[in-house]
Structure formats: C-alpha cells, structure tokens
Amino acid sequence: MAPANDRKVTGLLAATFTPLTAQGEVNLSVIGPYVDYLTEKQGIKGIFVNGTTGESMSLSVAERKDLAEEWCLRAKGRMDNVIIHVGCMSLKDSQDLARHAAEIGADGIAVISPSFFKPKTADALRRFLQEVASAAPTLPFYYYQIPSFTGVNVRDVIEDIEKLIPSFRGVKFSGSDLLDFGQCVSYSQPHWSVLYGVDEQLLAGLAMGANGAVGSTYNYMGCYVNQMISAFETKDLVKARTIQFKIQELVRYAIKLGFDIGVNKQLMAEVSGLHLGPPRLPVMPCSPDLAQLIIQKYQSIFV
Numbered sequence: 001m002a003p004a005n006d007r008k009v010t011g012l013l014a015a016t017f018t019p020l021t022a023q024g025e026v027n028l029s030v031i032g033p034y035v036d037y038l039t040e041k042q043g044i045k046g047i048f049v050n051g052t053t054g055e056s057m058s059l060s061v062a063e064r065k066d067l068a069e070e071w072c073l074r075a076k077g078r079m080d081n082v083i084i085h086v087g088c089m090s091l092k093d094s095q096d097l098a099r100h101a102a103e104i105g106a107d108g109i110a111v112i113s114p115s116f117f118k119p120k121t122a123d124a125l126r127r128f129l130q131e132v133a134s135a136a137p138t139l140p141f142y143y144y145q146i147p148s149f150t151g152v153n154v155r156d157v158i159e160d161i162e163k164l165i166p167s168f169r170g171v172k173f174s175g176s177d178l179l180d181f182g183q184c185v186s187y188s189q190p191h192w193s194v195l196y197g198v199d200e201q202l203l204a205g206l207a208m209g210a211n212g213a214v215g216s217t218y219n220y221m222g223c224y225v226n227q228m229i230s231a232f233e234t235k236d237l238v239k240a241r242t243i244q245f246k247i248q249e250l251v252r253y254a255i256k257l258g259f260d261i262g263v264n265k266q267l268m269a270e271v272s273g274l275h276l277g278p279p280r281l282p283v284m285p286c287s288p289d290l291a292q293l294i295i296q297k298y299q300s301i302f303v
C-alpha cells in the first residue's frame with residue numbers, strides 16, 4: 001500500500017455548507033453549481049467538506065457519505081484539494097467514513113476530537129486519532145483543533161505523532177491562541193501543512209507561518225482573501241491589513257446581530273445565488289430581515 005503523500009496544502013480552502021432542500025433533505029444537485037461558483041467566482045482551489053460549516057455533527061453517516069462522494073466527483077480535476085472531515089462521536093463511525101473517503105478518492109481526511117465524552121488527556125486524543133487514521137493509511141491525515149471543545153493543547157497532541165500515525169500531515173487550527181498556533185508551526189515537520197481557521201485573523205496566522213487556511217467565509221469572500229494573501233506575499237502589509245480589516249468589520253457586525261451557521265449559510269446563499277436551503281435543527285433558519293442587514297453591510301464594505 002502506498003504511503004500518504006507529502007504534497008503541501010496551500011492557499012484557501014472553503015469549508016463547504018451542506019445544501020438541503022426546503023424539507024431538510026440533503027440536496028446533492030446543488031454541489032455541481034457550488035463547485036462552479038467557488039472556482040469561477042471566488043478563485044477557490046480547495047474545499048473542506050463536512051466540517052463545522054457543513055453541519056457534519058447534525059448529519060447521519062449515510063448523508064455524510066453521499067455528500068463526500070458528490071463533492072469528490074464534482075471537484076475532480078477542478079480543485080487541488082478535497083479534504084473530508086470524518087470526525088464523529090463514535091470511533092466506529094469515524095473509521096467507516098475514513099475508509100469511505102479513501103475509496104472515493106479524497107485528497108485527505110481531517111478529524112475533530114469527540115466532544116461529548118471529551119478525551120481527558122492529549123494521549124487519549126492521540127489514540128483516538130490513531131485508530132481513525134489507521135482505517136485510511138494512504139490518505140494524508142489532519143488533526144482539526146478547535147480548542148474550545150477539547151481543552152487540550154495542540155502542541156502536546158502533535159508531539160511525536162508520526163510515530164503513532166505515519167500518515168499524519170498537519171493541523172487545521174481553529175483557535176485564536178497564537179501562542180499555541182506558533183508552537184504548532186514551529187514543531188511542524190517540512191512535509192506537514194498547518195492550516196489556519198479563524199478567518200478574521202488570518203493575516204496574523206500567515207505571519208505566524210500558516211501554509212494555508214480553511215474557513216467558512218472564503219465561500220463568499222475568497223476572492224478578497226486571495227488578494228490579501230498576495231499582498232502578504234509581496235510584503236505589502238498595508239494593503240493586506242486593509243483587506244483583513246474589512247473582513248473583521250463584516251464578521252464583527254454579523255456577530256453583533258447573532259452570527260451562526262444559519263446566518264452564515266443564508267449569507268452564502270444570497271451572495272452566490274445557490275439554493276442552500278435551511279440549516280438543520282437545532283440550528284434555526286436565519287430571518288430574511290437579518291440576512292438583508294448583513295448583505296447590505298457586505299455590499300457596503302466590498303464595493
């Protein structure tokens with residue numbers, strides 16, 4: 001069996017929303033047009049499927065497989081990276097999804113820590129990750145850190161982790177603690193990719209050494225964030241900050257009005273024209289009035 005490849009993941013990955021019908025069923029027919037939109041209108045070359053933004057924890061395993069399969073099919077030859085999040089509360093479900101991701105030709109898998117029975121130590125978490133990774137040993141494996149869930153420090157989790165997980169290739173870090181993030185970058189190996197996940201402070205993440213980024217807002221602001229990354233790379237920090245501050249202004253405004261997956265999904269639907277449908281309970285649909293306010297703000301910022 002070929003070992004997992006060492007290809008670096010760079011640039012922006014959009015964390016995809018899960019299209020649902022008005023009745024709340026998974027709507028696979030939107031995924032083709034969704035890939036068109038991301039590639040043609042947002043300059044996005046990577047997707048992160050069935051993560052937080054995709055409401056994975058509210059989906060059944062069967063639904064997650066259908067979605068993963070359709071995203072892989074539609075993104076084939078068009079995206080550089082399709083990473084499927086396969087984390088579940090149950091180890092067995094995670095292994096099942098990991099195996100499935102390998103079968104359908106995903107470029108990598110990511111796993112978030114279980115959050116009901118939380119691992120009490122870094123070692124417990126590493127053992128969980130190891131068991132999932134071993135179900136798909138040919139796929140690059142990324143640990144998805146949301147510190148607010150696990151409470152464990154990323155630096156401890158990744159210590160010597162390749163001894164346990166030979167396919168380990170990096171971290172998707174969705175926390176604002178730049179000390180922990182910096183430690184993660186400084187420990188990371190040359191063939192790992194460290195992906196930052198807090199869109200409103202990506203510039204700081206880039207300064208700290210992020211190779212790329214995964215986020216929900218790149219669905220509808222990817223083109224601007226690509227400009228920010230280019231400005232950072234050419235050392236035009238004034239321009240990079242100007243763009244980052246615009247994103248901060250929008251996110252802050254949205255948070256004040258009650259930003260959640262439902263609102264975020266509606267925002268994407270309005271900006272893109274895609275029929276994404278409602279979120280799934282317990283997330284509530286976004287009221288049209290609230291969506292309009294945020295859209296107006298978006299339009300006033302990005303003219």
Ligand SMILES: CC(=O)N[C@H](C=O)[C@@H](O)[C@H](O)[C@H](O)CO
Pocket residue numbers: 015052053174197198199200214215216217251
């Ligand atoms: C918790 C969450 O959903 N985080 C997303 C990805 O990690 C981000 O993309 C945020 O949605 C974004 O930074 C806006 O706060």
Ligand SMILES: CC(=O)C(=O)O
Pocket residue numbers: 015016048050051052053054174197214215216
């Ligand atoms: C944003 C992100 O990474 C997620 O939806 O999982």
